[in-house]
Amino acid sequence: MIWMEDFATAEKEEVEGRFDLSTTAVTPVQISKEFLPSRARYLRAWYRISISIKTYSAEKNIESTIGPQIAVLRLWGDVWKQNNKIYLYSDPASENVRGYLNLEPFMLSWTEGNDIERIPDECQITLEIEYDPGKTLNRTSCPEVVREADPEIGCRTELSETGITVDYRGQIKGEGWNHRLPMDIKYAYPIDDRLLVLLRRGTEGVSDPNVECKPSRNILYFDSGGNIKWRAQPSKANDGEQTHYRNLWRYDDRLLARTAAQSYVELDAETGSVI
Structure with missing residues (x-):
């Protein structure tokens, strides 16, 4: 299994209703808006995000849990190395792409090798996305916009x-x-x-x-x-x-x-x- 934890912020919304989450180590993760914590589905929100990648098995649990502050997503990943992406689906039978991960971090020099070889062509992806309201309010240049999106923020x-x-x-x-x-x-x-x-x-x-x-x-x-x-x-x-x-x-x-x-x-x- 490959695992990574990073911080990300919602930078822009795509036409398909997916958010680009700009991270520290990699190019943006893209995920459908409804997969984010229900309290944090707005631009400029910050999240702590963990990603785990392991060989896919139909017997594994692929149910997702989405709450106000934490979303745990168990998705099916289809690796397209020629496009440098892992496309994310709700389940193996679905044809509706719900987002993608970029393969770039697994090819960077700090991985001490090409970790892309550790990623199977079909894999199970678990994303844990936790909304960080304190960081959001501290880092934003538009506090009034953030407070309107999340009146409970502090x-x-x-x-x-x-x-x-x-x-x-x-x-x-x-x-x-x-x-x-x-x-x-x-x-x-x-x-x-x-x-x-x-x-x-x-x-x-x-x-x-x-x-x-x-x-x-x-x-x-x-x-x-x-x-x-x-x-x-x-x-x-x-x-x-x-x-x-x-x-x-x-x-x-x-x-x-x-x-x-x-x-x-x-x-x-x-x-x-x-x-």
Whole structure:
């Protein structure tokens, strides 16, 4: 099985009623609007999205569950390598394309080989799309439009997997702890009962921060007690100067990042060191 987790935003709506979800690591994922969480079917919404690809079997569960904040889609994938896409269908008998995934991320150099060979011609695709209202409101330049689309939206997102609440303006809260950060939060990935956070350089965070963070080490990993397990090792640009991290995603059991110098970096998930 191949698995990836990334953040995505709804950038535009196609004529067929499908949304282009622009991600960190890949060209857009396209998915039918009715497959998105019911509370988040609007442009500019942000989602945390995981994709798993495995060999298709008719005996496997292909039922989808769509709720207000989370949609779990089990779809049938038809791989067209000549078009660089996996076309998505509700079931093998359907001829109605409900969207597609791009094969590009499985051919990039950071995969250490051509992972496209791991993808069967027919496969089962599971997409888990979780609406992130806090990130949506923090990143939008049109808050009035977002509030009209989702009147219940606020600046905080509660991560059900961890019991942690993330305020993208620079604050995270867990049971018995409250961290105020010196920069805004750009990405927050819950991993079991822990939290992986990338901070946005050039932002101010909240007043009176109680966590220190150098701009070049702007990825932090918190354990279940709110303790900082590691800060990412600085990465260097071609001129030897330290740069900062701009994007972050997960690929199988690996942590991948893109720096401000536009280079790909892999981080050790246990230590935060550059591999």
